[in-house]
Amino acid sequence: MEIAQAVQQIQPSYIREILAAASDKKVISLAGGLPDEQTFPLHLMQPTIESLTTLRDVFQYGPTAGYPPLIEYLTAAYQLPGTHQVITCTGSQQGLDLIARAYVNPNDTVAMEEPCYLGAMQVFGLAQANLVTVSQDRWGPNIEELERCFKTTAPKMFYAVPDFHNPTGVSWSLERRQQVAKLCNQYRVVFIEDAPYRELRFSGTPLPLVSDFCPEFSIVLRSMSKVASPGLRFGTVSGKRSDIAPLIKVKQGADLHSSLPVQAIILGLLQHPEFADHIGNIRELYRSRYETLFEALQTYLPSGCHVNATEGGMFVWVTLPQCDTFALAKTLLANQVAVVPSPVFYPPSSQAPSALRLNFTNANPEELVTAVQRIAKVLNETYRVNQPHEIKAEFSQSK
């Protein structure tokens, strides 16, 4: 049977390949976006899991929009006005897919940041969207470029990750959030705010959602993958009722509804009196791992490298002197460190600067330091000819 054209053009995921190679116990993996499984709040879920057999209704078919008691809880927690609604989905990745299926026709223009979350490129690629990208600096997307993009390409939506971006770790400044929202209001472009890392802020000041400044032109995706467990596959989509209604139609065709027992477990977890402390604990753990990684990079990386500081999330973005980052990642894998090279996060037609994404949440402090020592050794060997003097790498400080 011939594979559909939209699927034929999807490249095999490099991350999946590298993660497979990284499953070798000798390899230190800074490649995936995995939370540390020791943080999964199993003890906080246990009371609900143990009582599931008393909740007969969650083993029946249920509403496509989600488990009603959870929807009620989330509507209050997100402080949604009467004009808006939230639906639950099977990971925020499904939310993204529902948006693409409900709104994107082949050749419709979708704007996104560059670099960009790989999973979003895959979803919009499958929908055969025309992807246009806007560059990013340490405060968010370049506003002049974004306005030019809105004016000249009239995108249907602008997809972005304003909190602790995957892959760069950038968190948009307040001013940039307001500027983007203003443009979305002005050009009537719907802002798709993907916020799976938002709760993982370990320094700096919490900032409003971009969508708070453009509630009429925005849809928000949230996830429990990074603060509870990715295996539960739980996320939400919220926005204007009129924007969410088509997603419910598509979801009905996709899977009728997400698992109700999982939604009951999520509700029990969110209502658990110790859940806030749990979030505080993972923030603290990830802050200390980030500091270990940052310090090691500062100590060992050769000159010509630049490390973006971050205030949360799971990733550090390291830009390098011009090189073949796929070849570099392969050499690093041979040296038992897995990383993700930058071109994976750029649409095929664009020129990716040489960079690596490093994850700091799923390796212990010793592993993080060892991994950086191995990376530095390979880089020093690769660039020895050009860099006879040992000069320290540059570091951007957070805003």
Ligand SMILES: Cc1ncc(COP(=O)(O)O)c(C=O)c1O
């Ligand atoms: C930016 C971004 N959006 C969405 C997702 C998917 O999250 P979920 O597990 O909720 O489907 C990820 C996962 O890494 C991500 O990094």
